[in-house]
Structure formats: C-alpha cells, structure tokens
Amino acid sequence: MIAKLEMLIALARERHFGRAAETLGITQPTLSTGIRQLEKQLGVKLVIRGSRFGGLTPEGQRALIRARQIVADTRRLRDEMRASHEGLAGHLRLAVIPTALTWASRLVTWFAQEHPNVSFTILSRASTEILTMLDDLEIDAGLTYLDQEPLGRVATRPLYRESYTLVCRPDHAFVQGGPVGWDSLGQARLCLLTPEMQNRRIINRHFMEAGVDPAALIESNSTVVLVANVLHGDWVTILPGDLAGFLCDGKPLAMVPLPEQGSAPAVGLIAPHQEPYTPVLQAILSAAEGLEAAPKR
Structure with missing residues (x-):
C-alpha cells in the first residue's frame, strides 16, 4: 500500500x-x-x-x-526504528535558496561534526519551489526566507539576516567614488537574479523605496553566472554580503556595502511541522539553533 x-x-x-x-x-x-x-x-x-x-x-x-x-x-517510523538500534543515521534532503548556499554548507558541516553517519542531498531552488517540495515530500527541510512570504504550517529556525553588497571590478567608479546608495544605481549595468527569485523581489523593493527603476541587462538563476559576468565585463551585481565574500574570494573584484533599508530579511531552516520529529530531523533543527547562537566568524 x-x-x-x-x-x-x-x-x-x-x-x-x-x-x-x-x-x-x-x-x-x-x-x-x-x-x-x-x-x-x-x-x-x-x-x-x-x-x-x-x-x-x-x-x-x-x-x-x-x-x-x-x-x-x-518514513518517521522507519527513521525512529533505525535510530533505536543503529544510532543517528540516514539521509536528509535540503532545498536551499541560491543566496543561502554558503550557510547550507555551514549547517551541514556543523551537523556532521556530531552526526557523521547522516548523508545529505542539497539542491538550489527558489523559495516558492521549496514550499512545494516540502508539501510533496520531495525534501525533508529547506533554507529560505522566513518573513517575506506565507510559509504555512512549518517549523522555523532562524539563522541570519541578509545584508547586501555591490560587487564590481576594482577600477569601477563605484569603488573610486564616495559612498554608494541604492539611489546611485539607476544607470548601472546590472546583472541580477531572475524575477521569480525572492532575493530579486527584495532588491527590486529596495530600488523602489530609493525612487529608482534600473534595468537588469543580464538575469540568471545562478549567482556564479552573475559574478562571472562582473569578472569578465563592465557589469555590477548585488548579493548578500556572506555569499559575495565567498564568490569574490581570490578574484580581482571589489565589494561595496549597500545601506540597509528597513528590517533586514531573515533566513533560516524550515521543516514540516511534526510531532514528534524524526531523530534526524530533530537533530538538524537543533543544529540550526546551535549555529545561529554560535559566534560569527
């Protein structure tokens, strides 16, 4: 059956x-x-x-x-029975918004220190896809925005708040001049994430609040593509600071912090609301709590 x-x-x-x-x-x-x-x-x-x-x-x-x-x-019963005689083991499927992939790596590394017998599949997906995949039992948990759209009946564990950085070449005028604000980007040659991505909608809202309506001449659902275009041409992109630091490390690129506007978006772990949770799912929720509380480096 x-x-x-x-x-x-x-x-x-x-x-x-x-x-x-x-x-x-x-x-x-x-x-x-x-x-x-x-x-x-x-x-x-x-x-x-x-x-x-x-x-x-x-x-x-x-x-x-x-x-x-x-x-x-x-599946919960199977995992509970396995844990009772094998210890914590199994497989976790995570779907992650593209801008949180570095944090997914941190979470999995943090988790694996205590539970080395759990394996992972990590998929990059838009925030709306993550919710659908949870409903369809395609994934066990997701890393996504917590306060930007209705999440339904899920358990949440906040991890961080997103701040934004302009990425450009070191000889760009945005690096050579004074402070850069959102209203300074109206004529910039922008490459940004595609419109279905929640990150893009947040960035568009920042532009709207700054009174500018810039055009993204290149759109992609891959942050790697965005940074590659900046590296090879006269483009600029906007990324969360943590991800920008990872993608720009060792490359001839500059990062220019952008001012915060209002409350920064919260990002964290979500999982289907269950009572009780499987041992593996409870462990990843606890790991997210521990990672959020750990000193940031």
Whole structure:
C-alpha cells in the first residue's frame, strides 16, 4: 500500500505518467498498474485518464492529502526504528535558496561534526519551489526566507539576516567614488537574479523605496553566472554580503556595502511541522539553533 501511495504522490507532483515513473525508478506500465490497484483497493477512481494525465478526481485530491500524511508517518517510523538500534543515521534532503548556499554548507558541516553517519542531498531552488517540495515530500527541510512570504504550517529556525553588497571590478567608479546608495544605481549595468527569485523581489523593493527603476541587462538563476559576468565585463551585481565574500574570494573584484533599508530579511531552516520529529530531523533543527547562537566568524 505504501508504495502505491508514493506512486499517487509522484503522479500528482509530475502530472505525467512517464515522468512520475522515472522519478520512482519504475516503468510506466508498473506505475499505471499500481494506480489502478490502489483505485481498486480504495473503491474509487483517483485519476482522470484520457490520451494523457488529466488530473486527480475529487476523491483523488482527498486521497492525496491522506497519502502524504501516511507516507510521512511511515518514513518517521522507519527513521525512529533505525535510530533505536543503529544510532543517528540516514539521509536528509535540503532545498536551499541560491543566496543561502554558503550557510547550507555551514549547517551541514556543523551537523556532521556530531552526526557523521547522516548523508545529505542539497539542491538550489527558489523559495516558492521549496514550499512545494516540502508539501510533496520531495525534501525533508529547506533554507529560505522566513518573513517575506506565507510559509504555512512549518517549523522555523532562524539563522541570519541578509545584508547586501555591490560587487564590481576594482577600477569601477563605484569603488573610486564616495559612498554608494541604492539611489546611485539607476544607470548601472546590472546583472541580477531572475524575477521569480525572492532575493530579486527584495532588491527590486529596495530600488523602489530609493525612487529608482534600473534595468537588469543580464538575469540568471545562478549567482556564479552573475559574478562571472562582473569578472569578465563592465557589469555590477548585488548579493548578500556572506555569499559575495565567498564568490569574490581570490578574484580581482571589489565589494561595496549597500545601506540597509528597513528590517533586514531573515533566513533560516524550515521543516514540516511534526510531532514528534524524526531523530534526524530533530537533530538538524537543533543544529540550526546551535549555529545561529554560535559566534560569527
């Protein structure tokens, strides 16, 4: 039954039989057979079928909610039983906003000092994707903004507040002149993250509050691409200070702090609200608390 519920969850997420089967590592006929067997067991039609996947029936939508709960509970039970006789071990899947990847590394390193038998998968994703992936049980936790959009019913552990830095070449006018404010960037040759990224929306809001409407001539969902463009051309970009320091280290680039405007955005760990948490998930939440409280270097 659990395997068939996981098939339903994958199909609802991918909205395509072939892609859902691929994510589960099974063939499409096996997936189709499993869904039909689940429908027979439950006595209702779950999937609207035609020449392609047509969505879930109302009964399928209700079954999906319960399927997510049952699969999550089963995974928690499995992890608890493993921890009871093997110690803390397992695998954690984290999705992280691009601007928090250096902090994800800190968190995993901090965690691994105490729990070396836990492995990780770390994915770079937009903040809205992280929430969807939590709902779909694709990840166990995420690093994202805590106060910029509704998070729903999740546990949160704050890690830091984001401040912003202009990254440019050392011979740029922004380095040679006086202090740089947001209102100074109206005519700058900007390369920024793409509009669906929460970081970009925060930066756009800072520009709006400063009374300027600059155009980003290059957009990317990769901060590495942004810094590479600054390195090889007359571009400037805006990044959180911590990430800028990491990406600029050892490169002929300059960092110019930008003034804070209002309350700095909070970033932290989120996880599905559960009682009780699995031992591994409780440990990563505790690690986030410890990292947030540790002296910053």
